[in-house]
Amino acid sequence: MLADMQDAEAAKVPLSAIVCAVGAQRGVFEPTDLAERTGMGSHALLKEKPKVAPPPLYKVMLLNDDYTPMEFVVGILQALFNRSHSEAVSIMLCIHKKGVGICGLYPYDIAETKAAQVVGIARKNEHPLQCVLEKDEEQH
């Protein structure tokens, strides 16, 4: 083992590769144990990529009210939620009729920022428009 390590030094082979090879040869551990055992950044030695779960998404939703002008809501949907004019009109009308509607789905930090921007712009313009977040439970 010591000889192996010295050879690795000379040949500039990462020590983790030798630990893996010798450990596996002796049946001491599987190569996949290596990351946990050594913490030596051995992902390059593993065939499988580590799987990272996508972040949960949040629905950014607008609530209807009797005072915010329709054109203002359409402008918000175009400017902050990258909607075309016709998409924005149909989302706004849906909210107007049903009381609530989804502007978009985003990871939490982005959703929170969008909601704060909506309310900030609405208040500056003296409109009572409200925006809420809801965790999206669907699988994407």
Ligand code: TYC
């Ligand atoms: N109900 C508003 C009106 O008639 C329009 C409106 C639509 C307001 C959507 C808010 O989220 C909203 N002027």
